[in-house]
Amino acid sequence: MTEQANGLASRVTGQVHVIGAGLLGASVGLGLRARGVDVTLEDVSPTTAALAADYGAGRARSAGEPDPALVVVATPPDVVADAVEGAIRRFPNAVVTDVASVKLAPLHELQRRGLNLDNYVGSHPMAGRERGGAIMARADLFVARPWVVCRDADTSAETLALVEAVALDLGAVLLEMTPEAHDRAVGLVSHLPQVVSSLLAARLVPAEEHAIELAGAGLRDTTRIAASDPELWVQILGANREPVIELLDAFQRDVAAFTDALRAADAPGSKRSIADLLASGTNGVARIPGKHGSAARFASITVLIDDRAGQLASLLTELGELGINMEDLRLEHSPGAQIGFAEIAVLPEVAERAVADLQSRGWRTL
Numbered sequence: 001m002t003e004q005a006n007g008l009a010s011r012v013t014g015q016v017h018v019i020g021a022g023l024l025g026a027s028v029g030l031g032l033r034a035r036g037v038d039v040t041l042e043d044v045s046p047t048t049a050a051l052a053a054d055y056g057a058g059r060a061r062s063a064g065e066p067d068p069a070l071v072v073v074a075t076p077p078d079v080v081a082d083a084v085e086g087a088i089r090r091f092p093n094a095v096v097t098d099v100a101s102v103k104l105a106p107l108h109e110l111q112r113r114g115l116n117l118d119n120y121v122g123s124h125p126m127a128g129r130e131r132g133g134a135i136m137a138r139a140d141l142f143v144a145r146p147w148v149v150c151r152d153a154d155t156s157a158e159t160l161a162l163v164e165a166v167a168l169d170l171g172a173v174l175l176e177m178t179p180e181a182h183d184r185a186v187g188l189v190s191h192l193p194q195v196v197s198s199l200l201a202a203r204l205v206p207a208e209e210h211a212i213e214l215a216g217a218g219l220r221d222t223t224r225i226a227a228s229d230p231e232l233w234v235q236i237l238g239a240n241r242e243p244v245i246e247l248l249d250a251f252q253r254d255v256a257a258f259t260d261a262l263r264a265a266d267a268p269g270s271k272r273s274i275a276d277l278l279a280s281g282t283n284g285v286a287r288i289p290g291k292h293g294s295a296a297r298f299a300s301i302t303v304l305i306d307d308r309a310g311q312l313a314s315l316l317t318e319l320g321e322l323g324i325n326m327e328d329l330r331l332e333h334s335p336g337a338q339i340g341f342a343e344i345a346v347l348p349e350v351a352e353r354a355v356a357d358l359q360s361r362g363w364r365t366l
């Protein structure tokens with residue numbers, strides 16, 4: 001391990017070169033720079049590369065520098081195979097990985113080209129944001145998020161170790177999967193949600209203004225990712241269409257069953273069908289891992305805060321004084337009202353005490 005002045009040690013030894021300095025590439029750069037790793041950046045857009053460098057994600061490569069130890073390809077999926085091939089040819093001594101959201105299509109393309117893939121292993125951090133670009137990058141993007149590595153029998157121990165070191169340095173949780181299993185899994189947990197969220201949000205376009213004004217947390221929770229880049233998602237969905245089509249067909253059957261039950265709501269058995277379908281959702285959501293990757297979810301307490309400067313800061317200070325560790329925080333503003341809601345996730349065992357202590361200090365909770 002290499003110790004940094006800021007106390008963060010790095011497992012990665014040697015230089016890391018990032019190709020594609022957008023959200024993912026610049027976030028990798030920022031996280032590794034914080035650990036003192038020498039990161040160089042490259043982008044088809046010189047402005048993006050310069051912007052990422054200005055944010056502190058790395059520096060430009062100079063002519064004649066020796067090969068980096070590792071190349072991280074973070075370009076859009078449809079040019080990943082080209083960028084990986086370019087990296088393998090330009091840097092024969094480097095390990096190469098990519099972070100594309102689909103793993104099988106780029107791998108098949110690289111195999112079709114007959115390249116020696118001994119130094120390449122595909123990977124995918126399950127972390128991102130609905131908006132791309134270097135300007136959105138964050139050093140802590142990958143903290144506590146799964147990072148899938150799709151090794152195969154040809155992957156050397158050194159190749160694997162270096163890619164794993166990057167993921168661990170960035171605070172991610174490593175998982176190993178075959179590309180096939182990965183693509184099926186992300187079809188369910190990432191690609192289907194994107195389509196459903198986008199189509200749901202699309203229903204808002206023709207809606208009347210007075211309906212939109214009533215929008216609250218439920219709509220925001222279910223539509224956040226609908227703001228994602230359509231161009232990126234056309235590529236992702238196109239590259240993983242078979243699992244996604246299967247999932248969408250099953251989803252359509254559920255929607256049809258639900259609609260039929262609702263249409264016949266007074267018929268015997270219909271209310272039970274509706275309840276059963278809704279209860280399946282409750283059971284499904286209970287399976288989503290919490291912030292730290294375990295199935296145990298946090299308890300949530302909601303505190304009302306006046307819409308005045310300093311209120312949130314006081315709440316956070318008081319939580320600290322009470323010794324209550326905040327696992328997550330979400331803020332909600334009530335449109336038109338001078339009040340906000342701070343939804344705080346805490347460990348279930350401290351939730352009751354947290355509410356009592358906050359109330360005794362004059363905070364209003366829901």
Ligand SMILES: NC(=O)c1ccc[n+]([C@@H]2O[C@H](COP(=O)([O-])OP(=O)(O)OC[C@H]3O[C@@H](n4cnc5c(N)ncnc54)[C@H](O)[C@@H]3O)[C@@H](O)[C@H]2O)c1
Pocket residue numbers: 019020021022023024025042043044045048074075076077079080083099100101102124125126127128129130131132133134236
């Ligand atoms: N956005 C997410 O939430 C997310 C999460 C995990 C993985 N990914 C994957 O990460 C990759 C990058 O996504 P992003 O969100 O960072 O996109 P982005 O648009 O923010 O960044 C991609 C960058 O690649 C550059 N680029 C395009 N073609 C290039 C080429 N041939 N050579 C060099 N640079 C090139 C673009 O100019 C852009 O700056 C994609 O493959 C995506 O599937 C995205």
Ligand SMILES: O=C(O)C(=O)C[C@]1(C(=O)O)C=C[C@@H](O)C=C1
Pocket residue numbers: 100101125126127128129130131189190191225
């Ligand atoms: O949180 C988000 O904004 C994301 O969409 C991230 C998300 C996901 O579905 O979890 C999206 C696509 C990536 O391949 C990985 C992560």
